[in-house]
Amino acid sequence: MQLTQALHRAAAARPEGIATICGNRRRTFAECRERVARLAGALRALGVSAGDRVGILSLNTDRYIEAYMAIAWAGAVFNPVNTRWSGAEIAYSLDDCDTRVLLVDDAYAPMAAELRQKSQSLATLVHAGDGSTPEGMQSYEALVARHDPVPDAGRRGKDLAGVFYTGGTTGHPKGVMLSHESFVYNGMLLANEGMARAGDIALHAAPMFHIADFCMANAQWSVGGTHVALQGFTPLGMLQALQRDRITVAVLVPTMLQMVVDHPEAPTFDLSSLRMLGYGGSPISEALLDRTQALLPGAQFMQVYGMTELAPTASVLPPALHTSAGRAAGRLRSAGLPCTGISVRIVAPDGADVPPGDVGEIIVRSPGVMLGYWGKPEETAAALARAPNAGWMHTGDGGRFDEAGFLYVVDRVKDMIISGGENVYSVEVEQAVARHPAVATCAVIGVPDPQWGERVHAVVVLKAGREATGDEIREHCKTLIGGYKCPRSFEFVAALPVTGAGKVLKRELRKAYWKETERGVS
DSSP: OOTTHHHHHHHHHOTTSEEEEETTEEEEHHHHHHHHHHHHHHHHHTTOOTTOEEEEEOSSOHHHHHHHHHHHHTTOEEEEOOTTSOHHHHHHHHHHTTEEEEEEOTTTGGGHHHHHHHOSSOOEEEEOSSSOOOTTOEEHHHHHHHSOOOOOOOOOTTSEEEEEEEOOTTSSOEEEEEEHHHHHHHHHHHHHHTSOOTTOEEEEOSOTTSHHHHHHHHHHHHHTOEEEEOSSOOHHHHHHHHHHTTOOEEEEOHHHHHHHHTOTTGGGSOOTTOOEEEEOSSOOOHHHHHHHHHHOTTOEEEEEEEOGGGSSEEEEEOGGGSSHHHHHTTGGGSOOEEOTTOEEEEEOTTSOBOOTTOOEEEEEESTTSOSEETTOHHHHHHHHOOTTSTTSEEEEEEEEEOTTOOEEEEEESSSEEEETTEEEEHHHHHHHHHTSTTEEEEEEEEEEETTTEEEEEEEEEEOTTOOOOHHHHHHHHHTTSOGGGSOSEEEEOSOOOBOTTSOBOHHHHHHHHHTTSSOSOO
16 A cells, blocks of 8 residues: 555546646646656655655645655655644654654745744755745745656555654654555545545645545545645635535534534535535534535535544444434434444453443554554553553543444543644643643643534632733743643632542533533533
8 A cells, every 4th residue: 555656546547637726726647746756856855765754834735735745755754744833842743753854835934933943853944835935945846846756665555654743641742653554545445435536626624734634635545536725724715615616525623614604605605516525523513414404405424533543534424324314313423333444342441342332442443553653652552552452542532332333432531622623632731821820730621612612621720819810821821832722711710629649530620511411522
């Protein structure tokens, strides 16, 4: 299984077919293959060797799609940088896996000085935007123009393809190592489920650094579909792209979907081309599904449950269950059925399987399972090498099966919040909140939110005689962590509930917020 094989195949079968669309710019598969081979040659000329990491910090563009293939073509490893992170967080991820070459677009070129100062590994910056190339950077287009195409390095199978950074339980991001096999397998898997068909025109609306977008991208590569890059998501921009480019497939998190459906101009657009809408991160509410189906009567819906460490798929709730029958059976609240070739189990703390209806930890085995966490053997062992289920990915999600084998996610074993489709580890936020001079101690939890699924909520104990507002603490946190991780709401208390051993009882803090819901997480 080789990532670039899909581009070879598409360029041979449909050389004049449209591979990428970005605004008014369109490139055929033949052009895309040529540019990818030239960019790969440029990367090698910049000193990139087999297995080296190359990062990209950019909004969605056709160059992002090219770089994904070119980095693999050069035999290197892709590091898609989270555009929502602070400069310090980005520098940490670059240094952690020794990323020396970074592609940046116009939107993030102004961060260059900060990244050069804070990163020890960063050596070369490539400007991958449409504006003038800033001083001290290489021009992406000039590199493509002046370098000859090179042969594909041919890395495949278990060879490392990408390092995807997620929030860390210890406060530092973890680099999830994913192989060529994991990406290609997931692409074929989702194509089999209906996420991709020959002739599809797929919209990259979710940020391209996110595994949800890679999930759709790999499905489309597997069938030679067209990739349309939406630079910076806005509800109106997405509606315009759906109509203008006759989009057939899109993937969103429910938060984004809600903003699109509720946009006042949405009913005025011709959205009849859309045949498949995938979503993940949390189940869809019946109210939102009603509004979406009214707006998109010809579209089918698919929920994908998984995680970055699975590249990302574990189970799918298919279109047939996004119906009145699916609702009546309670299946709309499920995460669907394990996909073909993927094994999912629910286990007790001792690793034994629990019976249907009982809650345990969800563990998964598939060709998509990560190779491990970059430079973190202990955390890798905790996730993958735990006896008696070594080789199974321990997701940290609590779940249950019903009698028919449908999977329900009911809680989270790990202390993690999913807000707007992004993973937020509470310990990382707690460390930021605690650094405020007025804070004595705090606990961070996820609470239900109609827009974000979950929002980051901080329960704060102030130092004696000190005062601080939620807005002040939030602004303080923004100097340390990405804005999406910062608490959106605050509660000030005299003391936190703790166990006899002094551990904060977060379940007690959550009860007041989740008592009216069937699930303990979004």
